[in-house]
Amino acid sequence: MKNSETYFHNFESIDESKKSILFIAGAGMDHRLVRAIQLPDSKYNKPLIIDLPGHGKSNGYSSNSIESYSQFLMNALEGYDLKDLSLCGHSMGGLVALDMALTHNFETKELILVNSIYPTRVADALLAKAKAGNGDAANFIIKYGLHRRLLGMRNAFSEANELVMLDDLEACNNYELDLNDIKNLAIPISIILGNKDRLVDLKAVENFTDVVPSQTYIMDEVGHFSFFEDPDELSRLISRIV
């Protein structure tokens, strides 16, 4: 923890001579996203992640705006002089990563979207669940998003009373950008998808990759939660990319 408001995970042991990756969690998720990610110690710092406001151990309130999350992370990172930093966003976190690069000209070595694509439009059925509560939304996402059976997956989502999931899902829905602006970013972009992911719109992937130069990787037998379904393969893939 850098201060009492915001939770910084693994920031206490940064070695500037090593590569760093800032992970950004998806809707309703937090630093627990990276608990199984293992990058070689000799080359990489431990996975960095900052809990968004109202998520995990960070105080504050969630937002229905991707832009406000990217601004929050920009502010949070102000005190750190992180060189050789890459961004890796999961699901909604991918949109936040894109916005950091686009709106704030954040200097990242690499941008990795995991189970994520622009645009991300949320199904009405999921929004309805999110209006009922975080738990209902999490159960819905797990039901449709998880390919492998994983006990305890529910524990990766927010336990907050506030409608964090609803805010986050609306943030995805509300986010607008021009693909041509991404195309003009001089940042390598990689997209990692699960071949069993039913929550990512593959048509959107086609549209995105038609316009934006990028590399796409497929993880086999993985749904929307590659961080949990196959963390070893994902770690291997990320360390290959970065």
Added chain:
Amino acid sequence: MQVSEINTQISLKSAHTCKIGKVFKERRQLLSLSESEVASEIFININYIKGIEHGDYSIFPARIFALQYFNKYKNFLNLKLDFFDIYNSQ
């Protein structure tokens, strides 16, 4: 987040995709590379390499994956080939 089904049941193989696949295979063999060496080098599942070389795209979960891996493999072998869009030709 949409909720969609991935259809992997359709047969996606044609004479044309087989011919294209043969070009891939011959170039790979010319470079004395095994399928597994290619898979490891460009980080593609070996079954996808086989799928492209056999001209059978039913291994891919969706068109976008076939297209992306076709291009990745093509660039690796430095081939000048266009993706035959069997998904939209049937």
